[in-house]
Structures are given as structure tokens and as C-alpha cells.
Amino acid sequence: MSDDLLMMLLADARLPVAGHTQSGQLEAAVRSGLTAEQVPPFMRSRLASVVRVEAGTAVVALHRLRAGLPLEPVCDAWAARTPAAPMRDTSRTLGRALLRLVRRLFPDSPHLAEVAGLERPCRPIVLAAAAATSGIAPASLGRLVAYDDLQTVASASLKLLPLDPLDATSWVHELLPGAERLATDVAPLTEPHHIPAPSAPQLDLWAQTHAHTTRRLFSA
Amino acid sequence: MPENATKNDRGLRIGVCGPVGTGKSSLIALLCRELSADLEIGVVTNDIYTDEDARFLRSAGVLDPARIRAVETGACPHTAIRDDVTANLIAVEELEEEFAPLDVVLVESGGDNLTATFSKGLVDHQVFVIDVSSGDDIPRKGGPGIERADLLVVNKTDLAPYVGVDPVAMVSDAGSVREGRPVIALSRTDPASVEALVEWVRSELARHRGGALVPADPGPMAPHFHADGTSHTHDHQHA
Numbered sequence: 001m002s003d004d005l006l007m008m009l010l011a012d013a014r015l016p017v018a019g020h021t022q023s024g025q026l027e028a029a030v031r032s033g034l035t036a037e038q039v040p041p042f043m044r045s046r047l048a049s050v051v052r053v054e055a056g057t058a059v060v061a062l063h064r065l066r067a068g069l070p071l072e073p074v075c076d077a078w079a080a081r082t083p084a085a086p087m088r089d090t091s092r093t094l095g096r097a098l099l100r101l102v103r104r105l106f107p108d109s110p111h112l113a114e115v116a117g118l119e120r121p122c123r124p125i126v127l128a129a130a131a132a133t134s135g136i137a138p139a140s141l142g143r144l145v146a147y148d149d150l151q152t153v154a155s156a157s158l159k160l161l162p163l164d165p166l167d168a169t170s171w172v173h174e175l176l177p178g179a180e181r182l183a184t185d186v187a188p189l190t191e192p193h194h195i196p197a198p199s200a201p202q203l204d205l206w207a208q209t210h211a212h213t214t215r216r217l218f219s220a
Numbered sequence: 221m222p223e224n225a226t227k228n229d230r231g232l233r234i235g236v237c238g239p240v241g242t243g244k245s246s247l248i249a250l251l252c253r254e255l256s257a258d259l260e261i262g263v264v265t266n267d268i269y270t271d272e273d274a275r276f277l278r279s280a281g282v283l284d285p286a287r288i289r290a291v292e293t294g295a296c297p298h299t300a301i302r303d304d305v306t307a308n309l310i311a312v313e314e315l316e317e318e319f320a321p322l323d324v325v326l327v328e329s330g331g332d333n334l335t336a337t338f339s340k341g342l343v344d345h346q347v348f349v350i351d352v353s354s355g356d357d358i359p360r361k362g363g364p365g366i367e368r369a370d371l372l373v374v375n376k377t378d379l380a381p382y383v384g385v386d387p388v389a390m391v392s393d394a395g396s397v398r399e400g401r402p403v404i405a406l407s408r409t410d411p412a413s414v415e416a417l418v419e420w421v422r423s424e425l426a427r428h429r430g431g432a433l434v435p436a437d438p439g440p441m442a443p444h445f446h447a448d449g450t451s452h453t454h455d456h457q458h459a
Contacts, residue, residue: 018306020294097306159295215270219292219307 006134010127011147013155018097022090023156023218024149028206031213036161040171043153047146047178049200053081054091054124055145056186056195059138061128063190065111071118071125077192078122084204086211090220091122098123102130109133142183150175159217231260231322232428233312234421235338237301237365238349240331243375243406245273247349247417248326250408252282254418259323259425262315263288264308266297266330273328287319297330305342312342324425334363337438344435345424351375356385359394367397368438371404371420378407 013019026034029042057078064071082088099121103112115121115129124145131141154168189195210220236244245265252261261283265273267290274290277283289311293300300308312325327343329336338346348365350358353376359366366372372394377387387405394403402420406413427433 014303016304016306018304018310020296020299020304021292021307022294093310096310100306100309156294214275216292217269217295219294 003134003136003140006136007140007144010130010136011144011151013151015101017101018094018219019148019152020155021219022094022152023160023220024153025203025206025210025220026153026156027160027216027218028210028213030160032206032209036157036163036167039153039157039161039168040175043150043171043175044178045200046149046153046203047175047182049198050082050087050203051146051149052182052186052196052198053078054149055142055182056189057081057122058124058128058131058141058145059186059189060192060195061125062131062136062138062141065114065129065132071115071121073192074125074195075118075121077195078124081195081197082122083199084207086207086220087204088122089211090207091124092120093219095121095123095126098126098130102126102133106130106133137187138189139183139187142186143179146179146182147172147176150179156218230316231262231324232345232425232433233325233327233343234424235301235327235329235343235346236349237329237332237336237338237346237369238373239333239354242331242349242351242354244328244331244349245276246408247347247373247375247406248328249277249280249282250414251326251418251421252277252280254414255324255421256283260319260321261287262312262319262322262325263328264311264315264325265290265328266293266300266308268293268295268297268330287315289315293330297332298336301327301329301336301338301342303339305339308342324421334358334361334365337365337369340435340437344428344433345370346438347371347373348438349373349375352377352380352385352387352390353383356390356393359390359397362397364438366394367399368401368436370424370436371402372398373417374403374405376407377405377413378409 024046034042057074061071061074064074079088099116106112111129111132115126150172154172157163157168158165236248238244248263255261263277267273271290274288277288278285291307291311308327315325316322346369348369374390380387391403391405404413404416406417
């Protein structure tokens with residue numbers, strides 16, 4: 001079997017992994033004035049920053065799982081590149097959510113058992129273990145991370161802004177080449193210090209502000 | 221991991237759902253007040269837009285504020301209690317780990333419509349709350365919560381004279397669609413009704429501990445009739 005169907009399964013928004021609780025900082029951005037027209041640049045800036053870190057982390061973790069190398073340096077490299085504490089916390093919570101599902105799907109996976117033994121693994125590392133188990137290639141894993149982020153923001157934008165749902169999906173479609181480039185860039189990475197380290201201080205600030213607001217639709 | 225524990229090794233998880241404004245938070249505050257002296261309790265709330273319910277419960281002073289968690293559901297309360305319960309389940313598990321052993325965890329759904337009920341994957345038992353001021357036709361409208369939740373509460377019966385509703389008829393209408401499942405007409409000013417609610421929780425907790433409680437799904441669909449004269453529920457698929 002090709003990995004296409006497993007990719008579709010893992011990329012499906014209907015997956016019970018708490019995706020509907022996430023806006024990828026879009027809710028905080030809208031609160032501080034981001035308009036509907038600015039959502040595509042917002043998505044692009046995520047691809048250039050936080051998503052790059054997540055995808056790089058996933059790919060390096062995948063390599064190390066397959067090579068039998070320890071994952072702790074990957075966890076540390078990811079944490080060092082994710083300075084906002086609420087973002088780290090969100091990724092770990094989503095990692096727990098994803099782990100619950102994939103352990104049910106692949107109960108005998110040694111890769112998932114290894115990741116389950118880590119202290120609060122972040123989402124890209126759990127995703128890497130699912131990829132290692134199901135034979136998903138590094139570039140495919142990068143595509144999965146990037147695509148999921150585009151759809152998370154697009155889907156949240158429909159709840160937060162006055163939009164035609166067809167517009168939101170068009171934005172995702174238009175940004176697919178960017179997602180493909182990102183996946184190609186990170187696919188060859190094998191070492192924790194290879195993981196890109198861009199910074200996006202505005203996203204970090206939004207994540208931190210959002211964590212302290214009491215009026216919100218989305219968890220993050 | 222907690223999900224591997226057999227059900228009666230952990231506390232009883234009770235869901236409270238029903239339309240907006242029917243008194244779900246007040247009912248939970250009431251249960252905490254009546255039960256927290258001798259039971260260890262945790263609460264998870266699912267407001268749609270604020271943490272108002274969690275704050276209400278914390279300010280009610282009936283439970284240690286750390287035992288009350290608000291979960292944001294991305295404006296999808298129905299999804300969060302039924303299709304993708306992950307965020308709620310994680311909150312429940314965290315409470316159970318942090319305050320072990322808990323006897324009861326109460327999960328309050330964000331106010332939704334008459335069709336929203338909990339998944340068996342999230343709670344063992346569920347209470348559906350309606351109130352007299354929503355109108356006496358609500359029980360007759362039915363739906364999975366009204367017809368098949370483990371307990372139906374008709375709340376705020378003390379307001380009945382002011383909204384021109386006969387609570388006795390409302391309870392009777394509800395009873396006729398529930399095939400013997402319990403209905404409690406509740407008012408926080410009526411100690412006997414409060415006692416009936418508290419007793420229900422205690423007896424369900426005893427059944428849970430004894431392994432006799434088997435979660436039942438109210439289901440998304442009412443039993444219905446087909447043109448060929450057959451009727452069925454949606455425990456199985458259409459042919």
C-alpha cells in the first residue's frame with residue numbers, strides 16, 4: 001500500500017485530535033486588528049517561521065527514530081526554537097491528543113512506545129513516530145505538518161472573520177506551493193542542530209497574550 | 221495510561237448538557253455544595269466564548285478553584301462532547317491525575333441545542349437539563365437528550381407560576397417520552413428536589429463502583445418509522 005491513504009487519514013480535519021480547539025494564533029491576531037485580507041500573509045508567515053520549526057523537528061525525529069538514535073536532543077532543539085511557553089504547552093497537549101489516537105491505530109509500534117516514554121512529547125515528534133510506523137517519507141511528513149497548519153488557520157478564520165468558506169479554501173490552495181517548498185527544504189535534515197531557527201516575535205506575543213485572555217473561542 | 225484503566229478503577233464521569241441558560245452551571249454548583257464534604261470532585265467546563273462558567277463555579281466557593289478547568293472548544297461544543305472529545309478527555313484525565321483519587325468528575329457542555337449529547341468515550345452518565353421558562357412544549361419536542369439521557373432535569377420549577385407553565389404536566393410529558401428513565405423537577409429552593417438529585421448521583425456512583433453501570437448512548441437520532449412500517453433506532457445502519 002502506498003502511504004497516500006495513511007497521509008489522508010492523518011491530514012483529515014475530522015481526526016479526533018482536538019484540532020477544532022486551535023486557531024494557530026489567528027484569534028489573537030484578529031483581536032489585535034488582523035483583517036480577512038491579511039489572513040493569507042498570516043498563513044505565509046507561519047509557514048516561514050513556526051511551521052518550519054515544526055516540520056524540521058518532525059523530519060529530524062523521523063530520521064532518528066529510524067536510525068535508533070535518542071529523541072531527547074530533538075525535543076530540546078524544538079523547545080529552544082519555540083520561545084513562547086503557551087506555544088510549547090499547546091504543542092505538548094496536541095501531542096498527547098495525537099498519541100492517544102495513533103497508539104490505538106498502531107498498538108504494537110515500538111516508535112510510538114518510545115515517544116510515549118518521553119516527558120510530554122510535542123506534536124511533531126508524535127507525528128514523526130506515526131510516520132516512522134506507517135512508512136511515511138520525510139518529505140511527506142513535512143507536507144503533512146505544513147498542510148495541517150494551513151487548514152487549521154483557514155478553518156479558524158471562518159469562525160473569526162466574515163468570510164466565504166470558498167475563499168478560505170482558495171487561500172490554502174494558493175499556498176500549497178509554499179508548503180511543498182517547505183517540505184522539500186526540510187526533508188534532508190537529520191541532526192537536531194539542522195532544525196531551522198527562524199523567529200516570529202509577533203506570533204510569540206500573540207500566543208502569550210491569548211493565553212491570558214478570558215474571552216476566546218480557541219484554546220490557542 | 222489512564223485510558224487503559226478499567227472503568228470502575230477511576231471516578232464516575234458525569235456529563236451535564238442542555239440548551240443555553242437552563243441552569244447547568246447552577247446544577248453543578250449545587251452538586252458540589254451538597255457532595256464535596258464527603259466526595260472528591262473535579263469539574264470541566266466548556267464555555268463557547270468565555271470562561272464565565274468556570275469563574276461562576278470558582279466564585280461560588282463550593283470547590284477548590286484548582287479543581288475547575290475551562291476547556292475552549294473553538295465554538296464547537298457539540299463536537300467537543302461527541303465527535304472529538306479529546307480536549308475534554310485530556311482535561312478530565314489531568315484532574316484525575318492531579319487530585320487522585322477523584323470520586324466524581326462533572327463535565328459541563330457548552331449550551332447547545334436539543335440534539336447535543338455526550339459520547340460514551342467521554343462520560344459514563346449524562347444529565348440533560350431543560351427549564352420551565354423555555355416553554356412547556358420542550359419535552360414534547362423530544363430529541364436524544366430529553367428522551368434518553370440517563371437523567372432529565374426540568375429545572376427552575378419555582379419560576380413556573382411566573383412563566384405560565386405547569387411543571388407537573390411538563391414532567392409528565394417528559395416521562396411519557398422517556399420510557400421509565402428518571403426525571404427530576406428541580407428547584408434550588410425545594411430541598412426535596414435537591415435531595416432527589418443528590419441521591420441519584422450517589423446511587424449511580426455506587427453502581428459505577430460495583431461495576432453495574434454500563435454507559436448508554438442517547439444517540440443522535442430518535443427511533444423513527446419507515447414507510448414500510450418498520451421502526452428502528454440508529455444503533456445499526458440503514459440497509
